[in-house]
Amino acid sequence: xxxxxxxxxxxxxxxxxxxxxxxxxxxxxxxxxxxxxxxxxxxxxxxxxxxxxxxxxxxxxxxxxxxxxxxxxxxxxxxxxxxxxxxxxxxxxxxxxxxxxxxxxxxxxxxxxxxxxxxxxxxxxxxxxxxxxxxxxxxxxxxxxxxxxxxxxxxxxxxxxxxxxxxxxxxxxxxxxxxxxxxxxxxxxxxxxxxxxxxxxxxxxxxxxxxxxxxxxxxxxxxxxxxxxxxxxxxxxxxxxxxxxxxxxxxxxxxxxxxxxxxxxxxxxxxxxxxxxxxxxx
Numbered sequence: 001x002x003x004x005x006x007x008x009x010x011x012x013x014x015x016x017x018x019x020x021x022x023x024x025x026x027x028x029x030x031x032x033x034x035x036x037x038x039x040x041x042x043x044x045x046x047x048x049x050x051x052x053x054x055x056x057x058x059x060x061x062x063x064x065x066x067x068x069x070x071x072x073x074x075x076x077x078x079x080x081x082x083x084x085x086x087x088x089x090x091x092x093x094x095x096x097x098x099x100x101x102x103x104x105x106x107x108x109x110x111x112x113x114x115x116x117x118x119x120x121x122x123x124x125x126x127x128x129x130x131x132x133x134x135x136x137x138x139x140x141x142x143x144x145x146x147x148x149x150x151x152x153x154x155x156x157x158x159x160x161x162x163x164x165x166x167x168x169x170x171x172x173x174x175x176x177x178x179x180x181x182x183x184x185x186x187x188x189x190x191x192x193x194x195x196x197x198x199x200x201x202x203x204x205x206x207x208x209x210x211x212x213x214x215x216x217x218x219x220x221x222x223x224x225x226x227x228x229x230x231x232x233x234x235x236x237x238x239x240x241x242x243x244x245x246x247x248x249x250x251x252x253x254x255x256x257x258x259x260x261x262x263x264x265x266x267x268x269x270x271x272x273x274x275x276x277x278x279x280x281x282x
Contacts, residue, residue, distance in 0.1 A: 007221040007260055009158045009189040011099050011120040016059075018221050018260045021274045024060040024101060025053030025267045026227070029087035030067045041083075046090040054095055057271035060121065061095065062263060063087050063113075064103030068125050068133045068198075080109055088117040101160070105129065105138060107151035114155045121191075123160040123263075124148050125198060128178060131164045149182055158189035160223055164199035168211040179218060191261065193223040197231055205231040209250065212257040224254040225263035227270075248273055 007018035016022075027049050029041060040049045053061050065083035066075055075083075084102065091100055102113040105126035113119035125131065128146030129138040140146050152159045161178060165171040175192060182190055192215055194208050215222050226232070232243040232250065248269050251262055255277045264270040 009121075009191065009221065011158060012118070016099065020278055021255055021260050021262065022059040023057060023267055023270045023274060024062045024223070024261055024263045025049075025056070025058035026263060026265050027053065027061055027063045027087065027091070028067070029063060029065045029083045040087075043086070043090050046087050047094040050091045050095045050098065053267050054098060056267035058264075058267040060099045060101050060261070061091060062101040062103055062121075062123055063091060063119075064123075066104065066106075066133065068105075074133065074136050077106055077109060080104065080106065081112055084109065084113060085116070088113060088119065092117055105131070105133065105148065107138065107147045110148065110151055111155065114157055119157070121158045121160065122148075122152060122155070123162075123193075125162045125193075125195070127162055127164050127174070127195070131198060145181065145185070149178075149185055149187070152182070153185035153187050156186075156188070158191060159187055160191045160193050162193035162198065163195040165195070166200045166204045168194075168208055168214050171208070172214065172217070175215070175218060179220070191221050191223050192218060193225060193263075196224065196226045197229045200231075202231055202234055206235075209253060209257075212254060212259070216258050221260040222258060223261040223263055224251070224259045226250045226254065227262075227264040227266065244269065252277070 008015045031041060040046045050061055065080045100119050101121035101123050102119045103123045104110055105124050110122045128148050129140060138147050163171045165174055171194060179190055196205050227247050228240045228243045232246045233240055236246060244266055251270055251273045262270045
C-alpha cells in the first residue's frame with residue numbers, strides 16, 4: 001500500500017486537499033455514453049444526477065457532452081457546447097458550490113466552460129490532442145505545442161492529463177515531456193490519468209494497473225477512471241450493468257497504489273471504498 005502524500009490543487013482560488021482520496025462523479029450529457037444509466041439530457045435528469053453525486057459524497061462533478069467510447073458518434077463543437085451549456089447551467093443552479101470538471105478535448109469548449117460557467121477543472125482524454133475521437137482530432141500549433149496545453153495555460157485551471165500510451169514505460173516517458181511542457185507554459189496544477197481503456201488492449205490495461213504506483217515518481221496526484229469499463233466486462237464475460245462489484249475491487253487496488261481521485265459512475269460505493277482504505281491506513 002502506498003503512503004498518502006500531501007497533494008493540493010487550486011480550484012477557484014481555494015486549495016483542494018488531496019492528502020485523502022476523493023471521488024469524482026460522472027454526469028454524461030450525452031445520448032450515447034457506454035453506460036446507459038449515466039446518460040442525462042433533460043434539465044430534471046441533470047439536476048437529479050448532480051444532486052445525487054453531492055448527496056452520496058462526490059467532491060467533483062465531471063460533466064461531459066461528447067462520448068469518447070469506441071465507435072462513439074462524433075458531434076460538432078457547436079453541439080458539444082450546446083449540450084454543455086444546458087448541463088452546466090443546471091448544475092450551477094442546483095449545486096452552486098460544487099467543484100465542476102468538464103470532460104472535453106476541444107480547447108474552445110474548455111474556454112467556454114471556464115469563462116461562461118466557472119468550470120474549475122478540465123479533464124482532457126486526448127493527451128493534448130494525440131488521440132482522435134469519431135475522426136475528430138486537434139493538431140498542435142506550429143511550435144508543436146498542443147492547443148489544449150496553451151488554452152489551459154491561459155485559463156489557469158487544474159488539468160487532467162490522460163495518457164493513451166499502452167504501457168507504463170511509454171507513459172512515464174511521455175508524461176515527463178508533457179509535464180515539463182505544461183510547467184514551462186505556466187500550468188500550475190496537473191493531474192495524471194493513466195487512461196484505462198484508451199489505446200490499450202485488455203492485457204495492457206491490467207499491466208498498467210499492476211504498475212500504477214510507478215506514476216508516483218512525478219509527485220503529482222493521479223486519477224483513475226476504471227468505472228464499469230470494458231476491461232472489466234470483457235474479462236468477466238458480462239455487460240457494463242453487472243460490473244459494480246468488480247469496479248469496486250479495481251477501485252480498492254487503485255487506491256492502494258496511491259490514486260487520489262476516483263472517477264466513477266457509482267459514487268456511494270466509491271466513497272465507501274475510500275473510507276475503508278483510510279481506516280486501514282489510520
